Amino acid sequence: xxxxxxxxxxxxxxxxxxxxxxxxxxxxxxxxxxxxxxxxxxxxxxxxxxxxxxxxxxxxxxxxxxxxxxxxxxxxxxxxxxxxxxxxxxxxxxxxxxxxxxxxxxxxxxxxxxxxxxxxxxxxxxxxxxxxxxxxxxxxxxxxxxxxxxxxxxxxxxxxxxxxxxxxxxxxxxxxxxxxxxxxxxxxxxxxxxxxxxxxxxxxxxxxxxxxxxxxxxxxxxxxxxxxxxxxxxxxxxxxxxxxxxxxxxxxxxxxxxxxxxxxxxxxxxxxxxx
Amino acid sequence: xxxxxxxxxxxxxxxxxxxxxxxxxxxxxxxxxxxxxxxxxxxxxxxxxxxxxxxxxxxxxxxxxxxxxxxxxxxxxxxxxxxxxxxxxxxxxxxxxxxxxxxxxxxxxxxxxxxxxxxxxxxxxxxxxxxxxxxxxxxxxxxxxxxxxxxxxxxxxxxxxxxxxxxxxxxxxxxxxxxxxxxxxxxxxxxxxxxxxxxxxxxxxxxxxxxxx
Numbered sequence: 001x002x003x004x005x006x007x008x009x010x011x012x013x014x015x016x017x018x019x020x021x022x023x024x025x026x027x028x029x030x031x032x033x034x035x036x037x038x039x040x041x042x043x044x045x046x047x048x049x050x051x052x053x054x055x056x057x058x059x060x061x062x063x064x065x066x067x068x069x070x071x072x073x074x075x076x077x078x079x080x081x082x083x084x085x086x087x088x089x090x091x092x093x094x095x096x097x098x099x100x101x102x103x104x105x106x107x108x109x110x111x112x113x114x115x116x117x118x119x120x121x122x123x124x125x126x127x128x129x130x131x132x133x134x135x136x137x138x139x140x141x142x143x144x145x146x147x148x149x150x151x152x153x154x155x156x157x158x159x160x161x162x163x164x165x166x167x168x169x170x171x172x173x174x175x176x177x178x179x180x181x182x183x184x185x186x187x188x189x190x191x192x193x194x195x196x197x198x199x200x201x202x203x204x205x206x207x208x209x210x211x212x213x214x215x216x217x218x219x220x221x222x223x224x225x226x227x228x229x230x231x232x233x234x235x236x237x238x239x240x241x242x243x244x245x246x247x248x249x250x251x252x253x254x255x256x257x258x259x260x261x262x263x264x265x266x267x268x269x270x271x272x273x274x275x
Numbered sequence: 276x277x278x279x280x281x282x283x284x285x286x287x288x289x290x291x292x293x294x295x296x297x298x299x300x301x302x303x304x305x306x307x308x309x310x311x312x313x314x315x316x317x318x319x320x321x322x323x324x325x326x327x328x329x330x331x332x333x334x335x336x337x338x339x340x341x342x343x344x345x346x347x348x349x350x351x352x353x354x355x356x357x358x359x360x361x362x363x364x365x366x367x368x369x370x371x372x373x374x375x376x377x378x379x380x381x382x383x384x385x386x387x388x389x390x391x392x393x394x395x396x397x398x399x400x401x402x403x404x405x406x407x408x409x410x411x412x413x414x415x416x417x418x419x420x421x422x423x424x425x426x427x428x429x430x431x432x433x434x435x436x437x438x439x440x441x442x443x444x445x446x447x448x449x450x451x452x453x454x455x456x457x458x459x460x461x462x463x464x465x466x467x468x469x470x471x472x473x474x475x476x477x478x479x480x481x482x483x484x485x486x487x488x
Contacts, residue, residue, distance in 0.1 A: 044438075045449055052446040055283035079356065081436045085341070089436075092348040177449025184452050205452065 029234035032096055037075045039095035040065055043083040045175035048200040048259040049101060049119075049222075060259040061099040064118060064243075067251055071242035082174055084150045087112075090227065096235060101222035103152030103194070105275045113228045113236050116243050117221035117266040119196050119256065123156045124215035126191045126198040128183060129207055134190060137216040142166035143189040146179030155275055156217045157192040184208055194222070196260050203261065218274030221266055244268060280447055281460055287443030288464050294357070294439065295426045298364035302425075303418070305365065306372035313377045324373070331370035337431050339363050344435040360432035368425050372418065379414035380406060408484045415483060419476030423469045440464060 032038050042050050042061060050059045057078060069076045079095045090098050090112075103121040104114050125145070127134045134140060141164040147154045149172040161168040171188055173179040179191045180201055191198065195215045202209045224243075226236045246252050253263035312324035331339065340363040347354055354362065383406050391401045433442035444461035448454040 041436075044446055047450070052443075052450050054279060054450070055286075055443075055447070079436045080438060082434055085434055088341075088345045092345040093353055094344070094348065094436075175445070175449065178445070181448060181452060181454050185454075208452070 027234055028096060028232050029238055032072070032074055032235060035074075037077045038065075038069060038072065038097070039077045039079060040097055040099045041079045041081060041086050041089055041095035042099035043086060043175060044080045045083070045177040046100070047177075047197065047204070049197070050099060051177075060118070060255055061101070063255050063258070064246070064252070065099060067246050067255075068239060068242045071245060072238055083148060084174070087225075090225070096226070096232075097239060098225040100225060102225050103156075103220050103275070104223045104270045104273045105152050105155070105220070106273055107275075108152075108225070109273065111228065112225045113232070114223035114225060114270065115236070115240055116247065116268050117223050117270055118243070118252065119194075119222045119260070119266065120264055121152070121194040121196075121220040121222045122215040123153050123160075123192055123217050123220075124195045124198055125212040126180070126183065126193065126201060126209050127189065127212050128186070129210045131189070131210070134212055137212060137214070138164060139212075140164075140168050140190055140192075142169065144169045144171055144187070146171045146173055146182055146188045146191045147193070148172070148176045148179070149174055152220070152275060153193050156220070159275075160217055180209070194220075196222075200260065220274055221270050223270065280451065280453075280457065283447060284440060284443055284457070284460055284464055287438055288440040288468065290437055290439040291426065291429050291441075291465075292468060294360050294364065294432060294437070295422070295429045298361050298429075299368055299422050299425055301361065301365040302368035302372055305369035306376055309369060309373035310376035310380065313373065314380055328370040328373055331367050332374075336363065336367050336428055337434060339367055340431060340435050356432075356436035359435045360429075360437050363435075364425055364429060364432070367428075368421060371421055371424075375414050375417040375421065376410065378417075379410035382413050383409045412480075412483045415476070415480050419473065419480075422472055422476070426469055426472065427465065 040061075044050050044052050044057055046059075048059050050057070050061045052058075057080070062078075065076045078099075079089070081089055083100075086098050086100070089095065097115075101118060102108060102114075104117065108114070125134065125137055125140055134143070137160070145157065145168050147157050147170060154170070154172065157168065157170060161170065171179070171182075173182070176191065176193055176197065179188065179193075182188050183191050184205075190212070195211075198209075198211055202211045224239070226232055226239070243252075247266075247268075256263040309324045309327060312320035315321065334342075340360065343354075343363045344356070344359040347359070387405055387409070388401055391405045396404065429439060430441035432439055433445075438446070440461055444457050448457045451457065
């Protein structure tokens with residue numbers, strides 16, 4: 001009994017202390033500029049946005065954040081975490097913004113603030129090359145399909161699964177790279193991910209993977225994620241402005257071409273996402 | 276699998292070794308303090324040490340790491356990934372090592388202590404010349420064991436953002452689609468490291484003052 005009340009007191013004290021500290025947090029843009037580094041959280045398993053190429057962290061995010069860093073006059077410092085750990089760590093202040101990127105969804109918009117979109121996120125299926133049993137998205141009914149845990153693609157796949165005569169046997173993975181490995185090994189019949197991602201994977205491993213067209217479900221977009229509170233507003237405003245400038249002068253299209261093989265139109269902001 | 280990939284795994288294993296070694300040493304220092312508290316016999320010291328040990332032995336290391344990484348900032352201490360990893364591993368191993376040390380001291384044969392007192396050694400001398408060497412000798416194999424366990428458990432620190440051996444292997448397996456070769460190599464590297472630890476442990480153990488049989 002005594003131990004219990006001691007524990008309660010301790011937990012209470014921790015939270016009380018925490019509340020007083022966070023009340024003193026300063027303007028994050030000023031803090032980032034003073035430190036000279038923008039800390040960006042991400043996972044390194046979301047090619048072509050973020051991945052390890054023979055040990056080096058590369059991708060659209062890396063190039064794009066380098067440009068954002070130039071605009072803001074700061075260096076970029078990367079913190080890599082498993083995807084389901086990224087959002088708790090963002091809220092704990094481990095970094096200033098999340099690269100991800102994440103699909104812009106209604107649920108996430110309630111809690112987080114998104115930057116202007118940098119790519120389309122509409123979902124499609126990746127299958128093993130030569131698999132004759134999957135020719136259109138509907139063919140995945142009853143099949144084992146891999147998808148990332150805690151991703152918007154999971155929600156999109158679930159919604160699509162409901163429309164099929166037999167439900168999809170959904171397998172959730174901590175990271176998409178593991179699902180691709182399982183697809184290559186024949187443990188699952190396909191992977192559901194956003195078209196830019198799987199198009200890149202299929203291009204990298206021609207002969208191993210193939211994309212099942214068309215993409216299905218409603219159109220959605222990828223954005224970077226930050227916190228919604230007043231402290232982070234100046235920083236997020238600055239990142240938004242930098243991204244729109246990079247988009248306007250054509251640097252964004254160049255980067256999209258480099259990493260997706262094609263550039264595509266994205267709106268300047270997403271107010272009312274489909275999911 | 277190319278030499279380049281193996282080199283990357285070796286580089287990542289430097290994190291594995293560094294974080295583990297630092298944590299084991301810090302953990303040992305904390306464990307000495309904790310076992311001292313446990314052996315003091317005063318509830319003022321014994322109780323806190325017991326609570327510490329039951330917490331860090333009772334909560335999975337993965338949860339501890341996530342708590343340290345995500346909860347410390349709530350109280351205004353925002354530590355970098357490496358520090359969070361070392362704090363987590365150190366506190367966890369300290370709890371286990373403290374129990375090992377306490378067990379070691381408790382196993383010092385009473386007859387030996389009494390004989391030492393008989394021949395006129397002061398309590399301080401008894402502690403330094405009889406109890407410590409014997410307890411250390413009795414505890415040492417368990418400490419080597421613990422070091423090996425921590426080296427393997429260090430694969431968990433990727434959840435706080437450190438690309439150590441296991442995480443690097445996962446990243447490389449994901450980008451090269453050669454999971455078998457890469458995980459086999461990672462396994463081999465762990466095996467080599469732990470074999471070296473066991474070897475060093477055995478050599479040190481042979482040099483420790485012996486226990487009368």
